[in-house]
Amino acid sequence: MDLPHDQPRDAPDGRMPGRMPGRTHGRTHGRTHGRMYDWMYDSHVHLSDPEFAPVIGGMLRCMSRTRVMSCCVSTDAASSARTLALARSSPLVIPFVGVHPDSAAEGPDGALEIAADPLVAGIGEVGLDPAYPRDGQLATFRAMLEAAARLDVPVSVHSRNSLDEVLDVAASYGVRVLLHWFDGSRRQLARAMELGMYVSYGPASVRAAGRMSTARRADPGLILAETDGPVRFRGCFGGRPGGPHLVPSVIAGLAGALGRGFADAAALLGRNTRRYLGARYNTPPPATPRSEQDPPALGRGA
Numbered sequence: 001m002d003l004p005h006d007q008p009r010d011a012p013d014g015r016m017p018g019r020m021p022g023r024t025h026g027r028t029h030g031r032t033h034g035r036m037y038d039w040m041y042d043s044h045v046h047l048s049d050p051e052f053a054p055v056i057g058g059m060l061r062c063m064s065r066t067r068v069m070s071c072c073v074s075t076d077a078a079s080s081a082r083t084l085a086l087a088r089s090s091p092l093v094i095p096f097v098g099v100h101p102d103s104a105a106e107g108p109d110g111a112l113e114i115a116a117d118p119l120v121a122g123i124g125e126v127g128l129d130p131a132y133p134r135d136g137q138l139a140t141f142r143a144m145l146e147a148a149a150r151l152d153v154p155v156s157v158h159s160r161n162s163l164d165e166v167l168d169v170a171a172s173y174g175v176r177v178l179l180h181w182f183d184g185s186r187r188q189l190a191r192a193m194e195l196g197m198y199v200s201y202g203p204a205s206v207r208a209a210g211r212m213s214t215a216r217r218a219d220p221g222l223i224l225a226e227t228d229g230p231v232r233f234r235g236c237f238g239g240r241p242g243g244p245h246l247v248p249s250v251i252a253g254l255a256g257a258l259g260r261g262f263a264d265a266a267a268l269l270g271r272n273t274r275r276y277l278g279a280r281y282n283t284p285p286p287a288t289p290r291s292e293q294d295p296p297a298l299g300r301g302a
């Protein structure tokens with residue numbers, strides 16, 4: 001049975017589970033919310049991380065109710081396989097396949113095999129990071145960039161303490177690049193903007209207003225919101241795991257930095273994310289998720 005997208009499957013009369021009969025506030029609110037803000041996006045989150053496994057069903061329902069879609073990035077071949085399984089269960093999960101620099105020793109082949117699946121929408125998390133063993137990092141990063149160019153999909157890039165080198169390497173592939181958790185200087189931001197690369201800001205930026213200073217100098221058309229969940233954030237976030245539930249907070253922080261209202265910022269970031277993702281995501285997701293209730297079990301590794 002096809003149900004309106006914001007209507008829980010276990011509440012066919014439109015009531016929120018657990019609400020008293022006759023009270024329909026939840027249903028009305030969801031529809032109003034949807035009209036106001038369209039879809040919001042978490043441009044970089046690790047939904048297939050084992051830490052989310054016990055709560056992923058609730059997270060997907062929360063994403064549906066709050067109208068958040070997520071670019072689910074992967075860190076190795078095993079997590080890429082889990083990401084793909086999750087995306088088969090919900091169209092709110094936009095699957096990215098990748099090898100994080102911390103896993104570069106495994107090489108690109110396993111992830112590349114999974115990237116051949118037509119459901120794969122992007123490559124990531126890939127990149128360079130001097131904090132991890134350098135063996136294989138550059139070769140794996142280049143192989144994943146080549147795959148993104150061949151498949152015409154966007155890339156989610158890790159550039160901690162390696163931004164200049166990442167800019168040098170990625171610029172030559174002609175792919176849509178997101179410099180996730182952007183923490184570069186004004187000069188590096190200017191170069192990224194010249195190259196047409198996207199930059200994303202997350203909960204850490206909301207907490208430390210100074211980090212938003214580069215957002216004010218960025219091309220508004222190249223800014224995205226992210227959470228990098230399940231990374232934990234201190235301060236107002238209380239050290240709890242990040243995730244798509246924090247997207248409205250991140251958008252509110254960016255709205256303040258950009259001098260825009262919330263709805264205006266949400267619409268801007270939504271347009272930016274759809275452009276980054278490419279033609280496949282220019283239309284809203286189907287009215288009925290493939291399954292909000294029964295996502296696949298996510299095991300540890302494989």
Ligand SMILES: [Zn+2]
Nearest residue numbers: 044073125228
């Ligand atoms: Zn990440």
